[in-house]
Amino acid sequence: MNTPEYHLKHVLLTWCGLQPNEYDGDTVLADMWNGQTGRNDYDPVGIKKLLDWLKADYIFGACQTALQIQDQDLGANGTLTTVLKLYLHLQNCGKNAQFRPTGPSTLK
Amino acid sequence: MKTALSFKCAILLGSAACACWPVLLVAQADKPSITSASIQQDHPLQMTVTVKNVKPQDVRGFMLFTSSGKLQLDAQKVLRLDAADVTSTFIQCTEPDPATFGKTVVYVVDLKQTLQQTSYVLVAVLASGDSPTVTIGPSITVEKRGDATGRYEIILKSAMPLGLTDGKKITLSRSEQVAGASAPRSEAYIGTVTAVAPDSVSVRLDHKLPAGQKSTLSITDPALGPIGTVDLAGVPQNESDAFILVKTNAVAAVHQAPVFTLSGSVAPWHPGVKAVWLGSTRFDPSVVFDVGLRSTKSQNSITVPAPFSITEYYRFTAEEPSTDPKSIQDLHSSRPVGFTFTFGPRYETDRTFQRVNLLGELRGDFYFPGLLHGATAVKARTLTSSPQLKSLLIGPTHGYEFVPYIELDGGGHVRTETVTNTKTKGTEMVPQYPIGRFNVGMTAKVDFTAWFHVSLDASLVDFFQEEQIGYTTRSDVAIRKLRGIHPHFKPDFTVNLDKARHWAIDVTWENGRSAPNFEYLNTVNSGIKVIY
Numbered sequence: 294m295n296t297p298e299y300h301l302k303h304v305l306l307t308w309c310g311l312q313p314n315e316y317d318g319d320t321v322l323a324d325m326w327n328g329q330t331g332r333n334d335y336d337p338v339g340i341k342k343l344l345d346w347l348k349a350d351y352i353f354g355a356c357q358t359a360l361q362i363q364d365q366d367l368g369a370n371g372t373l374t375t376v377l378k379l380y381l382h383l384q385n386c387g388k389n390a391q392f393r394p395t396g397p398s399t400l401k
Numbered sequence: 402m403k404t405a406l407s408f409k410c411a412i413l414l415g416s417a418a419c420a421c422w423p424v425l426l427v428a429q430a431d432k433p434s435i436t437s438a439s440i441q442q443d444h445p446l447q448m449t450v451t452v453k454n455v456k457p458q459d460v461r462g463f464m465l466f467t468s469s470g471k472l473q474l475d476a477q478k479v480l481r482l483d484a485a486d487v488t489s490t491f492i493q494c495t496e497p498d499p500a501t502f503g504k505t506v507v508y509v510v511d512l513k514q515t516l517q518q519t520s521y522v523l524v525a526v527l528a529s530g531d532s533p534t535v536t537i538g539p540s541i542t543v544e545k546r547g548d549a550t551g552r553y554e555i556i557l558k559s560a561m562p563l564g565l566t567d568g569k570k571i572t573l574s575r576s577e578q579v580a581g582a583s584a585p586r587s588e589a590y591i592g593t594v595t596a597v598a599p600d601s602v603s604v605r606l607d608h609k610l611p612a613g614q615k616s617t618l619s620i621t622d623p624a625l626g627p628i629g630t631v632d633l634a635g636v637p638q639n640e641s642d643a644f645i646l647v648k649t650n651a652v653a654a655v656h657q658a659p660v661f662t663l664s665g666s667v668a669p670w671h672p673g674v675k676a677v678w679l680g681s682t683r684f685d686p687s688v689v690f691d692v693g694l695r696s697t698k699s700q701n702s703i704t705v706p707a708p709f710s711i712t713e714y715y716r717f718t719a720e721e722p723s724t725d726p727k728s729i730q731d732l733h734s735s736r737p738v739g740f741t742f743t744f745g746p747r748y749e750t751d752r753t754f755q756r757v758n759l760l761g762e763l764r765g766d767f768y769f770p771g772l773l774h775g776a777t778a779v780k781a782r783t784l785t786s787s788p789q790l791k792s793l794l795i796g797p798t799h800g801y802e803f804v805p806y807i808e809l810d811g812g813g814h815v816r817t818e819t820v821t822n823t824k825t826k827g828t829e830m831v832p833q834y835p836i837g838r839f840n841v842g843m844t845a846k847v848d849f850t851a852w853f854h855v856s857l858d859a860s861l862v863d864f865f866q867e868e869q870i871g872y873t874t875r876s877d878v879a880i881r882k883l884r885g886i887h888p889h890f891k892p893d894f895t896v897n898l899d900k901a902r903h904w905a906i907d908v909t910w911e912n913g914r915s916a917p918n919f920e921y922l923n924t925v926n927s928g929i930k931v932i933y
Contacts, residue, residue, distance in 0.1 A: 298500035310716045310735050311785065318451070318505030319788040328782035329736050330714060331773025331802065336673030337683070338712050345681070358443075358598045365547025368674065372544055372556050372601065375788075376502050381449060381600040384500070384507070385441065 296387045300352045301380055308346045309339075318377035322367060325376075340367045356386035433459070435535035436505075438523045439560035441599040445515040446493075449599060450508045452525055452533070457499045457506050464488045464524040468536065484522055491516060515562050537561070541628040543618055548674040552609040555592070555618075555631060557602045565602045569594045573628075574619045575610065590618075644672050648907050650928030662693035662926060683710045692752045701752050702917050707745030707762035714739045739768030747810060749917035755820075756870070758836060758917050760812030766844075767805050776800035776848045798851040806860075808840040810916075820871030822878045829871050829878040837865030838916070842889075856893045861886055862914070870918055881919065889913035895930060905930040 294302075302313045309329040316325060326339035344362065353359035362382070366373045373379045431454050438450045452460060466484035475481050493511040500507040520538040527533070537560035544558070545551030557563060565571065573590040592604040610616045616631045647665040668687035670677050677684040686708035692701055714737035742765055749758040776797050784791055818831040842860025849855070863886045870881040890912045898904040907930035912923045 295498040295500055298498075310737050313502070316785050317503030317788050318453075318507075320503075320785050321788060321791075324781040324784040324788070326781075327778055328785050330739055330768065331736070331770055331775060331778040332739065332768060333775070333777050334712070337676035337678075340673070341676075341678060341681070341683075342714070358596070361596045361598075361603075363547065363549070364676070365549040365551075365674065368547050370545070370551070371547040377451065377505055377507070378600070380500060380502065380507065381451075382598050384449065384509070385443060385599050 296352060297384050298380065300350050300387065301376075301383060304343075304346045304350050304353070305376070308343050316376055318375065318380070320376050321374055322376065322379065323369065323374070336368050337364060340364050343367060352387035353383060356383065359383055359386055432533070433525070433527055433529075433531050434533045435523060435525055437560075438535050438537050439558075439600070440512075440516060440562045441509075442559075442563060442565070442602050443597045443599055445562040445564075446512045447599075448510040448512060448516075448523075450510055450523065450525070452506050452508065454504050455506055455525075455527065457501055459528050460495075460499075460506070460508065461526040461528055462495055463492060463508070463510055464526060465491050466522040466524065468520050468522045482522065487521075490514070518561055541620070543628045543631055545631050546603065551631075552612060553606045554595075555604050555606065557604060557628065558600065563602055565594045565597060567594055567597060571604065572621045573604075573606070574621050575616050576619070577617070589621075644668060644675075644933060646930070646932050648909070648926075648928055648930045650926050660693065662691075662928070664691040664926075665930075666690070679709075681711060683712070684708055685710060703750050703752065703754075704917065705748040707743050707747050707764065709745040710741055710743040712739065712741045736770035738770065741766040741768070747812070751918065755816075755818050756814070756831070756917070757816045757818075758812060759815045760810045760836060762808065762810050764806060764808040769805075772801075772803040772805075774800050775802045775846070776851075778802075799848050801845070801847045803843055803845045805843045806841070808838075808842075810836065810838045810840070812836050814868070818871060820873060820878050820880075822873045822876075825876060825878075827878045829880055831869050831871040831880060834869060835866050836868060839863045839865065852897045854895055856895070858889075858891045860889050860915075862889065862916070868919065870920075872918070872920065883914070883919050887914045887919070889915045891915075903932055905932075 305316075305325070306312055309325050311325055311329060322343065323335040323339070326335040326343075327333050330339070332338075341364065344364065344367070347353045347359050347362065362373065365371050367379075368374075373382055433455045434453050436451045436453050438448060441447045441449055450463060464486065465488045467487050468482060468484045471483045473481055473483060491512050491514060493513050496509040496511060499509070516537075518539040520536060522534050522536050524532050524534050539559065539561045541557055541559040541563070544556045546554035546556050557565075571592045571594070573592050575588045575590060576585045578585045590610075591607040593607075594602055595605050596603040610631060618628050618631060620628055645665070645667050647663065650662045666687050666689045668685060669675070670685055671687065687706060689704045689706060690702070692703070716735050716737045742763075744763050745761075747758075747760040747762040749760065750756060776799060779797050779800055780794060783794060813835045814831070814833055817833055819828055820831060821828045840860050840862045842858065845857040845859075847855050847857075864884040867882055867884040870883070872879060872881060890910075892910050894908040894910075896906045898906065906927070908925065908927040910925050914921050
């Protein structure tokens with residue numbers, strides 16, 4: 294597991310409560326949120342929460358590519374609709390960083 | 402964390418200089434396949450390869466071939482693709498630690514030099530002996546960035562390096578053929594690169610593309626040729642995005658004046674694409690109206706509820722997420738409990754704007770996982786674990802959602818109001834008075850089929866202060882004085898008339914008292930509901 298992969302999986306876990314073996318690369322982010330919360334408010338609430346978690350993560354929070362993601366990119370007609378698309382977009386964030394022994398600072 | 406996958410350079414460099422590879426004519430769903438391969442736009446010496454239905458250690462390495470694209474039958478009558486092995490020319494090695502998402506593994510291949518603007522065939526060498534392939538070429542696709550800025554922000558994607566960097570200007574051309582004209586008409590757009598990510602390049606245009614049309618764009622600088630089509634046609638919205646909800650009903654009878662009612666809400670910033678956030682607080686103003694003419698039994702009210710809301714979700718798990726990267730797989734997942742806190746000023750008035758209540762509103766809606774079993778959520782949960790079923794899954798069409806809430810309203814009837822019976826000329830004075838109310842209730846929605854659902858709002862209101870509401874009867878004027886606890890029950894039966902759920906036949910039964918007039922109603926209204 295590489296650094297951006299670990300951090301993305303952790304962000305998704307804290308965001309909607311799903312662990313990595315419960316979704317696939319092609320899983321749509323909106324399905325993850327709507328299925329877990331039972332509400333159909335991925336756009337805008339789920340998107341807002343996902344962006345907040347990404348920005349709070351110490352790898353993605355320091356990554357320009359992650360900071361440039363907008364609500365519309367994650368929306369139904371955006372370009373980052375699935376787990377895999379989001380990873381491919383963020384794959385170079387913190388790529389050369391070492392795992393911090395204490396883990397991401399955002400963990401509770 | 403390192404995986405067992407190690408560098409694969411050695412086995413790749415020894416491959417033959419020229420070879421022919423059988424063409425994969427039959428693809429099976431669970432067979433390993435390369436779904437995409439593209440140069441990273443921000444790191445042109447790295448190629449991202451996505452392979453499905455493999456485990457990380459299954460891939461021994463990758464080989465690269467140039468391809469003329471020509472197919473030939475060999476002596477054994479096997480269809481083969483002419484190709485030259487350029488693996489040792491381009492591929493340095495495969496990086497360790499590929500990312501794994503279910504059955505999808507993402508590898509990064511380091512290159513010695515960036516690929517030329519021609520077609521290549523990439524082959525994955527698997528331990529099983531399979532060798533899935535993918536063809537990559539210099540084509541460029543273009544997408545609108547999203548709904549908000551899709552007319553002037555576009556995303557370029559290509560398997561080959563585009564050579565674009567932040568701030569670089571490119572010239573794009575939009576062509577359209579006008580009926581009767583001899584030649585296509587072109588319009589130039591100057592684009593500025595705003596972001597370069599591994600998978601895409603974002604470009605902001607100097608002016609907007611025409612709305613509601615497809616736009617065929619070409620890059621003229623650098624001369625990379627056509628880049629595809631941006632479709633800016635409108636997208637239908639679903640019920641949860643409702644911006645305008647109107648229920649209308651008209652009844653006319655012989656020798657009687659017609660009765661007309663209109664109820665619904667307008668919320669211009671409710672659709673997700675228009676959501677306004679002030680930090681983590683959403684600003685979503687709306688107007689809720691329930692008005693009628695003549696002898697109608699409508700609430701005769703216009704309410705502007707509190708516009709600010711904060712939504713939070715909490716997960717109750719046996720263990721907190723660990724800081725150890727290895728343990729992420731061991732964490733228990735759980736569905737979160739949600740809470741929406743709505744707050745802000747609340748304005749209540751009647752149809753003639755004579756009665757004015759100014760209040761502060763505090764409301765909490767609670768979303769418990771066990772009470773939220775809607776058809777859409779159940780479908781989403783299925784698709785989360787099995788996204789490949791997306792085009793096949795049609796059910797379920799039934800489900801239920803129950804959302805308890807509490808609401809506290811405090812303020813006052815801020816204007817001394819004179820209520821006049823226009824026929825008898827009788828009048829009553831309603832003084833200013835303080836208002837304090839506590840509501841507890843539940844909203845619910847039960848889907849029986851894709852076409853029929855019942856929604857419900859049931860609540861109890863407790864008046865801390867006596868409220869006085871002036872009203873007219875046929876022969877007099879009176880004041881309604883209320884305190885204590887009063888129930889309100891309002892089921893709504895809806896039969897959808899179209900698949901997008903924009904139009905529906907609606908029957909609403911209302912029993913009880915509700916703000917701001919608190920007249921006791923026991924009515925049934927039927928009519929047409931329109932949601933956009």
